[in-house]
Structures are given as C-alpha cells and as structure tokens.
Amino acid sequence: MRPPFLSSAAQYLRPPKMYHLYELQRALLEPLAHIAGASAEALRHPRNPLSKLPHVRTLGASQALFHRLGKRYPKQPWGIDEVENQGVKVSVAEEVVVAEPFCRLLHFVRRSEDPEVARRLAAEPKVFVCAPLSGHHSTLLRETIRALLKDHDVYVTDWLDARDVPLSEGIFHLDDYVHTVMRFLRLLGAGSLHVVSVCQPTVPVLGAVSLLAQAGEATPRSLTLMGGPIDARKSPTEVNLLATQHPYAWFEKNMIHKVPGPYAGQGRRVYPGFLQLTAFVMMNPKNHWKASFRYWIDSHKGESGAAAREMHEKFYDEYNAVLDMDAAYYLETVRTVFQEFALARGTWDVRGVRVKPAAIEKTALFTIEGEKDDISGLGQTEAAHTLCTGVPAEKHKHYVAAGAGHYGIFSGRKWRDDIYPKVRDFIRAHGG
16 A cells, blocks of 8 residues: 555656556456456366366466456455454444445444343444555455454445546545545544554544644544654655655646546546556566466466465455546645645645644554555654644654564554554553
8 A cells, every 4th residue: 555656657658548548458458368267267177187287287377377467456345244352253244334425434333142242342442444545445454454343343434436436526635535534533423433544544634633623623532643654754765755756747747647438437537546556566576576476386286376376366356456546636645745745844734724733632642653664664654743742742652563564564464463452452541
C-alpha cells in the first residue's frame, strides 16, 4: 500500500488515449489468458497421464504463468466468516452502515448464540479502521481487520473505484476525504471510539480529528497512526523524492487520464489503478520477477508445488487488484502532503479552516513505524507527536517494529505476533 505515486517511467507511456489502449489490450489478452488457464489445469491435472512427462509439465507451467500475467484481477472478497474470541469461535458478517458514492462504511458484525459470549462481544471496544485510498482496495487490510476482530467491534472505510462513480456524483477532493472521516466519526460516536489509520490516511485522519477538536466536538479515545507520511520531509524515500523532483504540472500531465466506456464513470479524470500497479512493480522489479519465476517452478513441480502456488496466487490476487482515484484527490494529495508538507508546516486549510493538531487534548496517540519501511521513512509518522502538543505526555506512545517493512506493520507474522498485541493493549489502556 503505497502513496499515490508512479515511477518516472510513466512519462514514456502516455499516448493521448492511454486508458483506451489499455482497455483494448486487456480485451485482447483476456480470452487468451482464460484459454491458457484452462489449458494449464488440464495439463497439470493429476489424472492426466501425460502430466508426468517433463515437456508437458513445462508447457503447463508456462500456460499457468501466462494466465496469471494476462488475466484481470477484480476486487477480492474480505472472506472473514468467523474469528476466535477468548477461545470461542464466533461468526462474522459484513454490514454496510453507510453507502456514499465514493466510500462505504462497513461493519464486521460478530455474533454468537451463547448469551454470555454475545454480551462480551457487545462490551468490547469499538474500533474504526481508516483504510488507504492509494491504489489498492481496502481488502488489503484483511489481516489487520481479522486480528482486530478477535478483541474489538470493527468498522472500516471501504473505498470505491472512481471509474465506477458517475460524473453526476461530482468530484472527490482531499478535503472530501477529511470530511468523510469526520462524518463517520460522528456517526459512530467519536467519544467512545478508537481509530486505527494505516499509511496514506494518517494525514487526513489526523486532520479530521484536529478539526473535531477545534470545533469543540468529541474526539476518539485513542488514535493509532501506522506507517504514514505525517511529515514526508523526514527520511525521504524514493516515492517522496519523486514528488519533489517533479512539479505539480508534471503529475497532472503524465498521470491523469479519462475513464473510457463502458464504465459508469466514463469521462471522469482519474489516476488509473493500472498505472499505480506499474509503480508498485517498478519499485521492486527483481522481487516480482523472482516471484513469477518461482511460480513457474512450483507449477512445473505439479502437486508437490501446490501449496507454494496457492500462496503466490492468494498474494497476487490481492496485490494486482487496484482501483482508480479521482484526479482531484490524487493531485491534491501530491501537492498538500508530498510537496508542500502542509500538515507538518501548519499551513493546511480544509474547506477554509486551518488544521491545528495542537487542539487535540483528550485523544491518546500511538504511532507505529517499520524499521525497513521503504514507503514512509523513519520519523515520518512519529512527527505526529510534535504536532499534537495538547495531548498529555502520558498519552503519547511510539514504536518502531524491528525488521518490518511497509506491509509488515499491518500484515504477516510481525503484525500478528508483535504489533497487534501492542495496539490491543494501547486501546485497553485508554478507555477500551
């Protein structure tokens, strides 16, 4: 989950109708990818006597890899049907609380037929997770949500693909993101709520809580900010440097395209998800090439490589599923967060109101960074403590996860075994 940027190679990939050409390419590749997938399944099937032959296995592995490279990747389901709560399995159902044109507020409802368990679930802390709007779908936080559900009542922002939003719904700005968060905080009851924000939304979420405090409204009991660019001047990474090396006009010229038909958002100016995916891959091209080669090897192994193939497919089904962002939101994020550093400098105005984090007094603040984060460098998230001078000293906490990269702070073993317990305990310590 990266800030909304793209490698400078994008400037060489901009025909006038780039989005249309991309869709044409996908339309041509998709039938071939489908055929390749079916062929790979048939050639590798254990009941196929020819599957034992080396040349057949090679052809099957190649077909499988072509299928993965050529297929479309839709948004993946959350797939959280049950979790364990204090040794008891409880069911989980998704419930849409609010449906807006650009975002849904999703509630993961936990249920149990045991009255005592049901009472316990109802009494547990309410947590609002602010997912990023930076290329991937909110489902990238699946492991974050799954862990939190063990001990909390969880809500999440489920951002929608801008290409599917009709132009009649208007334009989505960075200010709109802030006010969307504010609306959801009010609806959920900010005074009894704990907020967890991962990566990109740390800036608009801190802005939203600041504006609530400035207006004399209730603010969350705790605010956990994870791996976000509160002050992108600190330990700048490659994505930070890209923003400062190019002027605002460069991003508008090279990154923005109009959605073609038959999508509902036809004509909307967006930063396309397929460009963002290119950026993701170009950040670590060798790693992705090695992963593809390992997938080919595991496909060649047949049944003995099935487990590794399944892990690869599960990861890349999510990683390759991307969404478009409204051009206004994307460009304003580039300028406000990564070029002007407006929040850190105290110059950020949201709908004409200056954002003042020092106004926050009752919300406990926990910042988390990954030691090896190559997206939000060390110190960028910690900078929130310097801004939130109104928060009492005993309500400040900072943690650096040793050996963790960007994704490691919200998914994987380090998240489950090291970081999540600290988030849980922090929530409990501050009114949970």
